[in-house]
Amino acid sequence: LKAVIVTIGDEILTGHIVDTNAAWLAARLSEIGFEVIKKISIGDDREAIMATLKEMTGVTSLVLITGGLGPTPDDVTRKALFDFFESTPVEDPAVLRQVQSFMEKRGRPLTDLNRKQALVAHNCKVIPNNIGTAPGMWFEKRGTIFVAMPGVPFEMQEMFNSYLQGMLKEHFALPSFIVRQVLLTGIGESFLAEEIKQWEKNLPPSIHLSYLPSPGMITLRLTARDENRDALEQEVESQLRKLQTLIPSYIYGYDNDTLEAVVGRMLWEHGKTLSLAESCTGGAIGRMIVNVPGASRYFKGGVIAYSNEIKINVLGVPESVLGNFGAVSRETVCAMAEGVRKLFDTDYAVAVSGIAGPEGGTEEKPVGTVWIAVTSKEETTAEKFSFGDDDRQRNITKSAIAALNLLRKSIQII
Amino acid sequence: LKAVIVTIGDEILTGHIVDTNAAWLAARLSEIGFEVIKKISIGDDREAIMATLKEMTGVTSLVLITGGLGPTPDDVTRKALFDFFESTPVEDPAVLRQVQSFMEKRGRPLTDLNRKQALVAHNCKVIPNNIGTAPGMWFEKRGTIFVAMPGVPFEMQEMFNSYLQGMLKEHFALPSFIVRQVLLTGIGESFLAEEIKQWEKNLPPSIHLSYLPSPGMITLRLTARDENRDALEQEVESQLRKLQTLIPSYIYGYDNDTLEAVVGRMLWEHGKTLSLAESCTGGAIGRMIVNVPGASRYFKGGVIAYSNEIKINVLGVPESVLGNFGAVSRETVCAMAEGVRKLFDTDYAVAVSGIAGPEGGTEEKPVGTVWIAVTSKEETTAEKFSFGDDDRQRNITKSAIAALNLLRKSIQII
Numbered sequence: 001l002k003a004v005i006v007t008i009g010d011e012i013l014t015g016h017i018v019d020t021n022a023a024w025l026a027a028r029l030s031e032i033g034f035e036v037i038k039k040i041s042i043g044d045d046r047e048a049i050m051a052t053l054k055e056m057t058g059v060t061s062l063v064l065i066t067g068g069l070g071p072t073p074d075d076v077t078r079k080a081l082f083d084f085f086e087s088t089p090v091e092d093p094a095v096l097r098q099v100q101s102f103m104e105k106r107g108r109p110l111t112d113l114n115r116k117q118a119l120v121a122h123n124c125k126v127i128p129n130n131i132g133t134a135p136g137m138w139f140e141k142r143g144t145i146f147v148a149m150p151g152v153p154f155e156m157q158e159m160f161n162s163y164l165q166g167m168l169k170e171h172f173a174l175p176s177f178i179v180r181q182v183l184l185t186g187i188g189e190s191f192l193a194e195e196i197k198q199w200e201k202n203l204p205p206s207i208h209l210s211y212l213p214s215p216g217m218i219t220l221r222l223t224a225r226d227e228n229r230d231a232l233e234q235e236v237e238s239q240l241r242k243l244q245t246l247i248p249s250y251i252y253g254y255d256n257d258t259l260e261a262v263v264g265r266m267l268w269e270h271g272k273t274l275s276l277a278e279s280c281t282g283g284a285i286g287r288m289i290v291n292v293p294g295a296s297r298y299f300k301g302g303v304i305a306y307s308n309e310i311k312i313n314v315l316g317v318p319e320s321v322l323g324n325f326g327a328v329s330r331e332t333v334c335a336m337a338e339g340v341r342k343l344f345d346t347d348y349a350v351a352v353s354g355i356a357g358p359e360g361g362t363e364e365k366p367v368g369t370v371w372i373a374v375t376s377k378e379e380t381t382a383e384k385f386s387f388g389d390d391d392r393q394r395n396i397t398k399s400a401i402a403a404l405n406l407l408r409k410s411i412q413i414i
Numbered sequence: 415l416k417a418v419i420v421t422i423g424d425e426i427l428t429g430h431i432v433d434t435n436a437a438w439l440a441a442r443l444s445e446i447g448f449e450v451i452k453k454i455s456i457g458d459d460r461e462a463i464m465a466t467l468k469e470m471t472g473v474t475s476l477v478l479i480t481g482g483l484g485p486t487p488d489d490v491t492r493k494a495l496f497d498f499f500e501s502t503p504v505e506d507p508a509v510l511r512q513v514q515s516f517m518e519k520r521g522r523p524l525t526d527l528n529r530k531q532a533l534v535a536h537n538c539k540v541i542p543n544n545i546g547t548a549p550g551m552w553f554e555k556r557g558t559i560f561v562a563m564p565g566v567p568f569e570m571q572e573m574f575n576s577y578l579q580g581m582l583k584e585h586f587a588l589p590s591f592i593v594r595q596v597l598l599t600g601i602g603e604s605f606l607a608e609e610i611k612q613w614e615k616n617l618p619p620s621i622h623l624s625y626l627p628s629p630g631m632i633t634l635r636l637t638a639r640d641e642n643r644d645a646l647e648q649e650v651e652s653q654l655r656k657l658q659t660l661i662p663s664y665i666y667g668y669d670n671d672t673l674e675a676v677v678g679r680m681l682w683e684h685g686k687t688l689s690l691a692e693s694c695t696g697g698a699i700g701r702m703i704v705n706v707p708g709a710s711r712y713f714k715g716g717v718i719a720y721s722n723e724i725k726i727n728v729l730g731v732p733e734s735v736l737g738n739f740g741a742v743s744r745e746t747v748c749a750m751a752e753g754v755r756k757l758f759d760t761d762y763a764v765a766v767s768g769i770a771g772p773e774g775g776t777e778e779k780p781v782g783t784v785w786i787a788v789t790s791k792e793e794t795t796a797e798k799f800s801f802g803d804d805d806r807q808r809n810i811t812k813s814a815i816a817a818l819n820l821l822r823k824s825i826q827i828i
Contacts, residue, residue: 013450015441016624018434022455027429036427037462039455041436048451179428188520190527193486200487210424210458211486212431213566221430276697276718282709283692283700286718290696293772293806301724304690304700306715310758314715344724358707368519388519391545391568392707 001172002060003034006052008067008077009151012041021066021153028160033174033225034062044068049080058142061172067151069134071113081148085139087121094128095120095135102133127163131155138167145171176229178236182220182243183257184250185405189213192220195247204235215394216401217259252408259404260288266411267298267348274407275344276302277315277336277351279327280370284400285350300344305336315339328353328365330382333373337382341375348410349375352403354385356395370399374410381410415586416474417448420466422481422491423565426455435480435567442574445637447588448476458482463494472556475586481565483548485527495562499553501535506549509534513547541577545569552581559585590643592650596634596657597667599819603627606634609661618649629808630815631673666822673818674702680825681712681762688821689758690716691729691750691765693741694784698814699764714758719750729753742767742779744796747787751796755789762825763789766817768799770809784813788824795824 005025011017022039029036037060042048049068056063068077082089096118103110117133120126127136127147132155139146147164149156168174184192189211193200200209206226212219222239226232244251253262267274276285282304289299303314308327311317317335325331333351341349354370361367368387373380383406387398419439425431433455440450451474456462463482470477482491496503510532517524531547534540541550541561546569553560561578563570582588598606603625607614614623620640626633636653640646658665667676681688690699697718703709717728722741725731731749739745747765755763768784775781782801787794797820801812 012437013440013453014444015437015439015450016626018432018437019453020432023426023429023432025429026427030428036429037457037459039427039433039453041453043451188522190485190525191522193527194525208424210430210488211484212425221425221428223424223428278697278700280704281701282704282713283690283697283716283718284704286692286697286720287695287701287810290694290698290720290770290810291807295696296720299696299720301718301720301728302697303717304697304715306700306704306710306713310715314757343728356704366519386519386521388516388521389545393705394568396701396704 001034001062001174002037003029003062003064004056004060005029005036005039006056006063006065007039007041007151008044008049008065009041010043012067013043021151021156024153024157025064025066025160028165029062029064030179030223031177032165032169033172033177034168035225044076046076046080046083049077050084053080053084053146056146057144060144062168063144063146065146065148066156069148069150071116071133077148081137081139081146082121085121085123085141085146087123089119090122091118092120092126092135093118095126098128098130098135099133125167127159127167129155129159130162131158136164175225175227176232178222178224178229178232180222180224180236180240181255182222182240182251183253183259184218184220184247185216185252185259185401187218187247187250189218192218192247192250196243199239199242199246203239206232207236207239216398249409252405258291259401259408261292263404263408263411264289264292264295264298266408270411272347272411273298273300275300275340275346275349277340277349278302278304279306279311279336279351279353280356281352281396281400281403282306284396285352285403288400288404300346302344303340311336315343326365328355328369328371330371330373330384333371334375334380334382337373337375338380347376348407350403350407351375352399354395354399356392356399358390358392368395370395370402372399372403372406374406376410381406415448415476415588416451417443417476417478418470418474419443419450419453420470420477420479421453421455421565422458422463422479423455424457424488426481427457435565435570438567438571439478439480439574442579443476443478445591445593446579446582447586447591447639458488458490460490460494460497463491464498467494467498467560470560471558474558476582477558477560479560479562480570483562483564485530485547491562495551495553495560496535499535499537499555499560501537503533504536505532506534506540507532508542509540509549512542512544512549516547539581541573541581543569543573544576545572550578589639590641590646591637591639592643592646593638594636594650594654595669596636596654596665597671597673598632598634598661598664599630599666599673599815601632601661601664603632606632606661606664610657613653613656613660617653620646621650621653630812663823666819672705673815673822675706677818677822677825678703678706678709678712680822684825686761686825687712687714689714689754689760689763691754691763692716692718693720693725693750693765693767694770695766695810695814695817696720698810699766699817702814702818714760717754717757725750729757740779742769742783742785744785744787744798747785748789748794748796751787751789752794761790762821764817764821765789766813768809768813770806770813772806782809784809784816786813786817786820788820790824795820
């Protein structure tokens, strides 16, 4: 079952808006079993719309169209649809009532433009718009279903959820579909590809794998499709177990997990508290931790010790340690972590000190050199990272992720 | 000059990621004088890629392609390009050096997969990737220019800004254009539209205005295009002066300024230092401040006082203040700001305490209620904000922005 998404609007082509409708619809269609083979964006241009509709007719099972259904002159989609499907516009009483009630609720008069919204194609199924004025229209031509929906995201989403999803499931006999995500950190994309080469090669054809990298992280996305849902679920689970055995230390979570939520859950479950001593990250680790609602149950806070003066005066790092080893050293981050753990009276503390760049690098400690320490009542460990990145923002982001990951591994041991 | 943008990747078609590359490229192409007539997204699928390239050949002036240039097996774009343009893959020494240096900086060995990145088409112009491993490639076929770039947004953007923009200007002899950005905070989009309605109405047709809102901020983008560059520059400058007079207090900067860089420059110029006391923002203000290279010249650090215990024990907020007024109050943020300024011995200090949500709101202090204080040797001022947002992340971001803006206004007075 192949589907194409067509989004219409000049504002998409000038880059003034990011086309979130296409992504939203693609996700929903994929979930219910369609394979989206193409997304197309075109302007409010009759010729381009007609040509696109023609190109898809008889070739694909479903074409979802959004945008350009409004009543103003620059909304040319409806007119083009009427021409393409050789439709006669007829006033739909139910749509007219909805438009009237919509305007009444807002204390506005019903204009001729509003009234035009009730004109639908005589040869379409009308799809109600419960929260706006432009109805959706469902057409069929040479075996292809065309559905036109409004471009306002919340109207389109409501229409899809309330009506279209059910109509599609009924019209097409939809196969089973599973999407799973494996979330990794601490390994680069090409190294990961090497490590799991054999596993990837042995994946059955029903499972498709993609790599989704972001700074400091990689998501492996498994998309599986098959007639037999139970067998498919078992196959996916079995593949995930194999992967888990292959690269256990890089996997921090699955599906909608986040690193900060995983670490937070571990702290909460073990009844442990956390404090931070951040130098080069400047608050980035704390910012991630408070992403999680309820973080106050385990996170007491931290010290942003950006200057050495604060490392000494607030965290109690000995001047001699800074003098002998420098701010970016095992000795300094360990002293920072131990200092903040004492000051904040927490079970765990994490400290980071590094050179985010673009200035401040030396031959011995180039930009991207970062020391991270984790301390608990039992022990203090530290690790050196070489992110080797010229970009300050990415070095900061990668440092914060690496710090949370080191903490995750430390808690995992207990 | 017509352009088509083609984004390639299964993750786009499954809706797993929102295709921001297409919007970014559409905006940049529109600015420099191209008319983007279509955006197409297809999967990592050789047939679909070949068919799309064929469809565009000789029909449009420019085709920009992103995605699928990586070294992993699911990146099929490069292979398809080689086939379509009948190219022989040759190892490019400059690209190989960049890949080697990229891996070296990260202390990693050069794998065969890495090495493959240096294989480029013999009949393309190579476009360097300064911050990644996959180079861009520029092809020409029957009068159409095809440019393939990596799909990682920051690599693609860097490549466009550093190289492609200039190459396009030269190849297509593009007309003059000016883009200026006015950066605002502290006002909502619809209020801003009201305030500048008359000014907007009187803009000459050569100047196009767009509103680009993001959480807590709005960018007004003026795009001007004309044959006579001098006259155009004068016109734009004159319009910017009018706007500055109309809404001076909301404008924090222009063009590539950032709020944190503007505030940092003010602190540095006045020879002042800064510390922070962050509660609900959890480090978000610090994270913004250290975005700016050289922030250590004025930023000493801060205390993330997420729990009341830390507000009392580290910042010295009296228990009676917390008891009588609560953590989210004028009295508490003022005490937090004064406490951290003393502890860190800085000229200025900023403190934030609020309810980020989704839990913790009351009738009197609903989610989105945030108190911010700024203190200096001379005085302490505080302001209450009601962001009225149900979204935790947006409340945190808006709080951090409002805090920096309040600091900006305080320093402006001296």
